Amino acid sequence: MTAQTEPVAAPEPVAAPEAAYRALIGHTYSCATCRAGASCPxxxxxxxxxRETRGPMRKARR
Ligand SMILES: [Zn+2]
Structure with missing residues (x-):
């Protein structure tokens, strides 16, 4: 009985600010360099x- 079609989870959009932010936070938590407060490439x-995923709508004005 596999007639039911489940909605396929959409692949993570590349330009998702939230996903990018999570990646950054997740990295800083697991990266020894970041946790040490050092500059990590x-x-x-x-x-x-x-910042790029946040797009032009959040362009910093000087
Ligand atoms: Zn790091």
Missing amino acids: TAVQLGRTW
Whole structure:
């Protein structure tokens, strides 16, 4: 009895600020470098990705 079609979970959108933010937070929790408060290139990259996913609607104005 497999006639029922379950809604397939949508793949995680690449440009999801929340997903990017979670990736960043998840990394900082598990990364020894980040926990030490040191500059971590991975965290920088994740943070940059997060900012990019937040898009132009949140463009910083100077
Ligand atoms: Zn890190």
